[in-house]
Amino acid sequence: ETGVTQSPTHLIKTRGQQVTLRCSSQSGHNTVSWYQQALGQGPQFIFQYYREEENGRGNFPPRFSGLQFPNYSSELNVNALELDDSALYLCASSQGGTGASNEQFFGPGTRLTVL
């Protein structure tokens, strides 16, 4: 059973640029959630994808968008990057729907720095 993987590990961008972060969910999981973790803070929920559909969104602007693919991997896209977007972006996978599990498994994160 493979765990949750994220790429890239680190990324440096400048203000106004766009970025795409990737996540491969754990085998057998159909739900992916994305979180933003600022330095010294807890993770903040961005949105969740269940079976390729957005299934809940936190308090983040529309320039944060996502996708989930048929193999349940996912992308997080952030447009018009701002300095405050600098953070660790975490992906978590879980099993939703019938037979849903409470537990979500986190990847190691992508560290995004916006200059």
Place this chain on the structure above:
Amino acid sequence: QQQVKQSPQSLIVQKGGISIINCAYENTAFDYFPWYQQFPGKGPALLIAIRPDVSEKKEGRFTISFNKSAKQFSLHIMDSQPGDSATYFCAARVWAGNQFYFGTGTSLTVIP
């Protein structure tokens, strides 16, 4: 608005001592309360979790105490070890949307 309030921000405990971290919430729609452990450079890992119909859950050296009427829950780490030094987050889930809300974290240092 912080949906889950966590304290203390940092904690220093002697090896063998008890570490206690507290969390409080207001939203009665929360139905699942996990604790996560995070080491530097890693994602959070589930440590132990509880549902609101149970007042206490113990797994090894880790215990969650849950007070539904006070809307508070806490993590107790018995016989704390240097390897327990990490950041701990409490969280709460709203079932509708399966959204998790995290506390701000507690940095635990266990001194040998």
